[in-house]
Amino acid sequence: MEIVLSKILSKIHHQEDKLSSQMMQMVDEAYQMTLFLNEMLGTIKAKVIKDNFANEQQEIEFFKNIKPQVLGKLIYYNKVFRIETSCPVSNGEIHQSYYENLLKALKSEYKESICNEDFYRYYRAGRTDRDHTYFRLGQINYHDGLKSGVFEIDLSFSTYYDNKIAYIIANELLYTYMITKINPEINPDMIMINGDTNKDISWTNSQNALIELIYALYASNSIAYGKIGIRKLALIFQVLFQTPLNDIHHSFHRMKTRAGSRTAFLDQLKISLEEYMDKDL
Incomplete structure (x- = not known):
């Protein structure tokens, strides 16, 4: 069995x-994505249980x-749907404070339940x-004093720690979403080009390629003399290209230890530029 x-x-x-091209409300988009991802996860689960894994x-x-x-992403879109359907008003101070309070709660949850765990640091x-x-089935050690959520998972389709990563990814996406709600100047709905949204401006390379580019710009202090943090810089690119970047810190750490060139995308950029320059000679 192979799932790529x-x-x-x-x-x-x-x-x-x-869904984005249909210009629907976020609450409707989140609902449709929740249905789509739930069905996808069910299909994958059936395949895993039926075919099992070829090796460790x-x-x-x-x-x-x-x-x-x-x-x-399923957790993320379901939470966005719940957030949007519970929002008391569509604008104004109450609207602003609603998202600010949600962001504070998210940060508090992160500090209390996530960042202090050994697994999170791992x-x-x-x-x-x-x-x-x-990340192998049947390896749960209850002597570790795991949270009670371990008893609610399907042990034929979860190692418990895959769920923890899923919540880390969902919280990263929620953080970005709420920041754009609180700061309308970087809200995707406010980015206009010739009276149209930037729906035609999309990142068509891999997520890792974009993360590599973001870190290169950050490390070289090329934007605002390096005064913009990596999280905010990543947010700007996510808004510009309308593409969520899942857990950029982990992706970057994986780049540092990957085989071959650690800067594969930047290397290819240099080659592509030089080839383009040669065409004009």
């Missing part, structure tokens, strides 16, 4: 683009990188030494 991450992400992005590495890859992307550091324990 790039194909899964491509299907998700295609559905997001399809395939199992680890699925529960560490593939399933959390689908489940994370994941953020891009480590792999305990992957065989965290």
Whole structure:
């Protein structure tokens, strides 16, 4: 059995683009994406249970990188739907304070329930030494004093820690979403080109390529003399290209240890530019 991450992400992005092009309200878009992702997750689950994994590495890859992307977005869109259907007004101070309070609650949850955990530090550091324990079925150690949510998961389709990554991804996306709600100057709905939205401006390379570019600009102090933090810089690019970037910190740590060139996209940019220059000679 093989489930390819790039194909899964491509299907998700295609559905997001399809719904975005229909110019529907965010509450409707979130609802439709919730249905779409729930069905996708169900299909993947049936395939996993039926065919099983070819080897240990395939199992680890699925529960560490593939399933959390689908489940994370499902959690995200479901929360956005709940947020939007509970919003008391459509604008004004009450509207602003509503999202500010949600953001404070999200930050509080992060500090109390996520960032202090050993697993969170393991994941953020891009480590792999305990992957065989965290991302294989039947490896749960109840002596670790796990939270009661462990008893609510389907142990035939979860290692428990894949769910934790999914919530990290969902919270990253929610943080970006609420920031754009609180700061209308960087709200995607406010970015206009010739009276139209920027729906035709899309990032058509991989997410890793965009993350590589963002970090390069950040590290070189090329924007605002380096006074803009990496999170805000990533937010600007997400808004510009209308593409969520899932967990940029973890992706960056993986780049640091990947085989071959660690700056594959930047290397290709240089080659492409030089080839383009040569055409004019």
